[in-house]
Amino acid sequence: MAPQGPRRGPVRDGAGRAGRPRPGSRRCAVTQRLAPRWLEAETFDCRDAFVETLVALASEDPRIVGVVNDSVGSSKLDAFRTAFPDRLVNVGIAEQDMVGMAAGLAGGGRIPFVSGAACFLTARAMEQIKVDAAYSRNNLKLCGMSPGVAYGELGPTHHSIEDVAWLRALDQLVVVVPADPVETAAAIRWAAAYEGPVFVRVSRTPVPQVHPADHTFTPGRATVLHEGDDVTLVSNGTVLWRALAAAEQLAAEGIGARVLSMASVSPLDTAAVVQAARETGALVTAEESVPRGGLGGAVAEAVVAHHPVPVRMLGVDAFAPTGSAGYLLDRYGMSPEGIARAARELLHRRRS
Amino acid sequence: MPSTLSHAHLTLTRAPRPPAGAPRDEVVAQLRETARQIRLQDLALVHFAGAGHIGGDFSAVDVLTVLYGAVLDVAPDRVDDPERDRFVLSKGHVAGSYYVTLAAYGFLPVEQLATFLKPLSTLGGHPNRLHVPGVEASTGPLGHGLPIAVGQALAARLDSSPRQTYVLTGDGEMQEGSNWEAMMSASHYGLDNLTVVVDRNGLQQGASTEASMDLAPLADKARAFGFAVSEVDGHDHGALLDLLGSRERPGGRPRFVIAHTHKGHPISFMSDQVAWHHKVPDADQYATARAELDALAPAAGGAL
Numbered sequence: 325m326a327p328q329g330p331r332r333g334p335v336r337d338g339a340g341r342a343g344r345p346r347p348g349s350r351r352c353a354v355t356q357r358l359a360p361r362w363l364e365a366e367t368f369d370c371r372d373a374f375v376e377t378l379v380a381l382a383s384e385d386p387r388i389v390g391v392v393n394d395s396v397g398s399s400k401l402d403a404f405r406t407a408f409p410d411r412l413v414n415v416g417i418a419e420q421d422m423v424g425m426a427a428g429l430a431g432g433g434r435i436p437f438v439s440g441a442a443c444f445l446t447a448r449a450m451e452q453i454k455v456d457a458a459y460s461r462n463n464l465k466l467c468g469m470s471p472g473v474a475y476g477e478l479g480p481t482h483h484s485i486e487d488v489a490w491l492r493a494l495d496q497l498v499v500v501v502p503a504d505p506v507e508t509a510a511a512i513r514w515a516a517a518y519e520g521p522v523f524v525r526v527s528r529t530p531v532p533q534v535h536p537a538d539h540t541f542t543p544g545r546a547t548v549l550h551e552g553d554d555v556t557l558v559s560n561g562t563v564l565w566r567a568l569a570a571a572e573q574l575a576a577e578g579i580g581a582r583v584l585s586m587a588s589v590s591p592l593d594t595a596a597v598v599q600a601a602r603e604t605g606a607l608v609t610a611e612e613s614v615p616r617g618g619l620g621g622a623v624a625e626a627v628v629a630h631h632p633v634p635v636r637m638l639g640v641d642a643f644a645p646t647g648s649a650g651y652l653l654d655r656y657g658m659s660p661e662g663i664a665r666a667a668r669e670l671l672h673r674r675r676s
Numbered sequence: 677m678p679s680t681l682s683h684a685h686l687t688l689t690r691a692p693r694p695p696a697g698a699p700r701d702e703v704v705a706q707l708r709e710t711a712r713q714i715r716l717q718d719l720a721l722v723h724f725a726g727a728g729h730i731g732g733d734f735s736a737v738d739v740l741t742v743l744y745g746a747v748l749d750v751a752p753d754r755v756d757d758p759e760r761d762r763f764v765l766s767k768g769h770v771a772g773s774y775y776v777t778l779a780a781y782g783f784l785p786v787e788q789l790a791t792f793l794k795p796l797s798t799l800g801g802h803p804n805r806l807h808v809p810g811v812e813a814s815t816g817p818l819g820h821g822l823p824i825a826v827g828q829a830l831a832a833r834l835d836s837s838p839r840q841t842y843v844l845t846g847d848g849e850m851q852e853g854s855n856w857e858a859m860m861s862a863s864h865y866g867l868d869n870l871t872v873v874v875d876r877n878g879l880q881q882g883a884s885t886e887a888s889m890d891l892a893p894l895a896d897k898a899r900a901f902g903f904a905v906s907e908v909d910g911h912d913h914g915a916l917l918d919l920l921g922s923r924e925r926p927g928g929r930p931r932f933v934i935a936h937t938h939k940g941h942p943i944s945f946m947s948d949q950v951a952w953h954h955k956v957p958d959a960d961q962y963a964t965a966r967a968e969l970d971a972l973a974p975a976a977g978g979a980l
C-alpha cells in the first residue's frame with residue numbers, strides 16, 4: 325500500500341512542521357552528520373497509513389467500527405467517517421466510556437478500532453484497558469495516536485512516554501510500536517485479523533520509510549535491518565530510522581552495528597535479543613518512551629535472564645522540557661550521533 | 677457439620693422457564709420460589725466457602741431471577757447466538773448469587789457450584805466471561821458494566837437487531853464517573869434497547885450511600901441524562917416481571933429502573949445491615965437464615 329502524504333526533503337523534527345525551514349534550526353544535531361540518504365528521504369505521517377489501511381479493511385469487513393473520543397481530526401479519521409458515517413462512534417471526551425463501550429461493541433460482534441491521543445487513551449482508561457480489553461480478552465484494537473513526545477511543545481501532560489511500560493505489564497495484550505507507514509499499515513492489518521486485544525502506537529511525527537514495502541508484522545518477531553557483529557541497536561517507532569542512521573555512521577568508522585527493528589514490544593522476540601547478546605556482546609536500546617519498563621526494560625530482562633552483557637538504555641526518561649518532538653529526541657540522546665555515541669561508549673567500556 | 681460444602685448441600689434444582697403464555701400468577705409464584713431456592717443455595721455457598729458478598733447477593737437475587745426466569749431471550753444452548761439478549765452484571769462482587777442463578781437456569785451444572793472460590797475453580801469471586809457460560813462481561817471493578825452494556829446496545833442498533841441489553845449496577849457504584857459518561861452516550865445514541873437496573877439497597881461497603889456520597893436525587897439525575905425512569909420494589913417479582921418483561925420501549929430513550937431493595941433481604945439479622953456487605957454467616961447464623969428461608973416455602977404459606 326502506497327503511503328499517503330509523502331513529504332520531500334530533510335527528515336525534520338516536530339509535529340507537522342517538516343518542510344518549514346526555521347532560523348537557527350534545532351535539527352542541527354540530527355542533520356549534522358546525516359548521509360544524503362536521510363537528508364533527502366521522503367517523510368510520512370503514520371496516521372495517513374493508519375486511516376488508509378483502516379478504510380480498506382472496513383470496506384472488506386463490515387464488523388470494523390471506529391471509536392473515538394472527539395478525536396476524528398487528531399486521528400485523521402475524516403476519510404473513515406466519510407466512507408462509513410454510521411460506523412464511526414464518537415463517545416465525546418470520555419475515555420473510560422470509550423474503552424468500555426468498545427468492549428461492549430466487541431461483545432456484540434464488532435471489531436472496534438479505538439482511536440485517541442495515546443496519553444489520554446492509556447492513562448485515563450487504564451483500568452478499562454486492563455479489565456475490559458486484556459483480562460476479558462475482548463477483540464478490540466487500541467490505537468494510541470501521537471504517542472511519546474509527538475505533541476512536542478504541548479508538554480508532558482500531552483506526552484505519552486509511559487504507555488509502553490504500563491501496557492507491557494498487562495497479560496494478554498499485544499503491544500506494537502511501528503516505525504514507519506509500511507509497518508503501521510502491516511500492524512493494523514494484522515490487528516484486524518487477530519482475535520484479541522491489541523495496542524498499536526500511531527505516530528504523527530514525520531518519519532522516513534525504513535521497511536521494505538512487503539514488510540509484514542508478526543507478534544514476537546524482530547527484523548534485522550542492518551547487519552553487524554560488534555554491537556546491537558534495538559529500536560522501534562520514530563527512533564528506528566535514527567538507529568539505522570547511527571549504524572551507518574558506525575559502519576563508516578569500522579564498527580558493525582546490528583539493528584533490530586522491534587515493533588512487537590509485547591510479546592518480545594526474546595530469541596533475537598539473546599542471539600544479539602551472544603553474537604555482538606553489547607546492546608543499545610532507543611525508544612520514544614520511558615525505558616524503564618519499556619523496550620529497554622524488556623530487552624534488559626531478556627538479556628539478564630539468558631545471556632548477560634552490557635545494555636545501554638536510551639529513551640525519554642523524564643518529564644521533558646519544552647521543545648519539538650525531534651528536538652526532544654535529540655536532547656534525550658537519540659539523534660543518530662547520540663545513538664552512535666552510546667554504542668561507542670559501550671564498546672569502549674567493554675574493551676577497557 | 678462438615679467444614680466444606682459437599683454435594684449434600686447442593687439443594688438447588690433446575691428451574692424451568694415458564695412456557696410462553698403461562699398465567700402471570702403462576703409465573704410469579706414460580707419466580708418467587710426459584711428466588712428462595714437461589715438464596716438457600718447461595719447461603720450455603722457463602723457459609724461453606726467462608727467468603728462472599730451475601731448482603732448484595734440477596735438484594736440482587738430477585739432481579740436476577742426475574743431476568744433469567746422470564747425476561748431475557750437467552751438459553752444455555754444459545755450462549756454464542758449473536759441474536760441473544762445481553763445481560764451485564766456490573767456489580768460483579770455478587771458473583772455467588774449470579775452463579776447460582778445461572779445454575780438454576782441450566783447455564784452451569786449445579787454440581788459445579790461446590791467449587792465456589794476453591795483453588796483453580798472457574799467460579800471465582802468475580803465472574804469471568806471466558807470461563808463461565810452465559811457471563812457476558814468480566815466485572816468486579818465498579819463502573820465497568822454500564823459502558824459495556826451501552827456498547828452492546830449500540831452494536832444491536834448497528835445491526836438493526838431487536839435484541840435487548842440489560843445491565844444491573846449497584847447503587848453505590850453510581851458514584852463512579854464512567855457510569856455517567858456511559859449514560860450520556862446511551863442517551864446521545866437514543867438506545868431504547870438498553871435497560872439499566874440499579875440495585876438501590878442504599879448501602880455500600882462502609883456506610884449508607886447517602887452518608888458516603890449522596891446519590892439523591894437519583895431518578896431526577898437519570899431523567900436529566902435522557903433516560904425513561906421507573907421505580908419498583910426490587911423484591912416484588914410481579915412488579916419486576918411487569919416492568920422488565922414489558923417489550924414496550926420509550927421512543928428513543930434508554931430505560932433506567934431503580935429497584936428499591938434491602939441488602940441481606942429477607943434474613944432478619946442481615947437485612948439493611950451494612951456489616952453484611954461481606955460478612956460470612958457462622959454455623960448458628962447459617963441455621964437461623966436457613967430456617968427463615970424454609971419458613972417462606974410455598975408449603976409453609978410464606979412469601980418473600
